[in-house]
Amino acid sequence: MALSPSEIRQHEDDAPKLRARDIADTLGISEADLIAARCGTGVTRLNPHPDGLMQAAQTLGPVMALTRNDSCVIEKVGVYENYHSGEHAAMVLTEDIDMRLFPSHWRHAFAVEKETERGVQRSLQVFDAAGDAVHKIFLRDGSDVAAFEAARIRLRHEDQAPICVTEPRQPVEAAKGNPEKLDILRTEWQRMTDTHQFMRLTSKLRMNRLGAYRSVGAPFVRALATEAVNTMLEQVRDLGLEVMVFVGNRGCIQIHSGPVHTLTPMGPWQNVMDPGFNLHLRADQIAEVWAVEKPTQRGPAVSVEAFDKEGMLILQVFGVGKEGRDCRAAWGALVAKLEGLSEEASA
Incomplete structure (x- = not known):
């Protein structure tokens, strides 16, 4: 039986020191499901296309950019600039923030404000169709909080329900020779x-x-x-x-x-x-x-x-x-x- 948003929130509240990804794995849900459960209370669902999100990122000043897969996480501090849009592939090209983006996989996005021991942590988080993390942007000391708030309003999605409709995770393609x-x-x-x-x-x-x-x-x-x-x-x-x-x-x-x-x-x-x-x-x-x-x-x-x-x-x-x-x-x-x-x- 699927967990309700309130049950998901309670599980997260009961494990304040665990990472969101680990809590989601424990509950058998996606990380996007976990984040979406707080829509309306610190979380705002956003339109997920990278054109809007990267435009917003370029207003934030110095931030931390994070991308991961199941076995590796990369984190870079810098400023988002020099964004190049593309239907199938887009790019951010700076010395510190250097990225290749594939818009078809940017399916869910959220502005997240979370209370921590060090104060409010603000981030923009993007997920694929299965609810797995694609990219995250974390504000730091010196980031422009007003710009974050403006982006949260400007990119707000019409659907703010505390659920996330995801699709089954696609398996990794096995080695294919000929x-x-x-x-x-x-x-x-x-x-x-x-x-x-x-x-x-x-x-x-x-x-x-x-x-x-x-x-x-x-x-x-x-x-x-x-x-x-x-x-x-x-x-x-x-x-x-x-x-x-x-x-x-x-x-x-x-x-x-x-x-x-x-x-x-x-x-x-x-x-x-x-x-x-x-x-x-x-x-x-x-x-x-x-x-x-x-x-x-x-x-x-x-x-x-x-x-x-x-x-x-x-x-x-x-x-x-x-x-x-x-x-x-x-x-x-x-x-x-x-x-x-x-x-x-x-x-």
């Missing part, structure tokens, strides 16, 4: 001039990312030990390299470009705890890791990419290749020395 097209994959891979061509190539060949990696072989990819991700982060820190870390879900990809200074392991979590940049990675949920090299007009793009046991992409890491800050050669050398899967198996 042995009959393997020669074409290798030939076309060599001809790529931009990393963005990769997804079009795999789609054309009726493959997906992980299926292509499992099929194509050397010199394009190399299977790594799962511990390689932690080793990679430690070496990036120790060498002072700048990297691009991509973390996302179906509706949003968020990117950190810069160094990694402070690693703080806690149980199964590996955490980056730097000013303006936090990363929380469940290392125990990494099932496959690949070192990948794709040709581009500016030289090879080398990445380390981690997947969970379902085949979902957890995160990707590239070397920064910006003019004056080109770490790609040192990054490529680092990746080349990471422990391979066969080496692990024979150890």
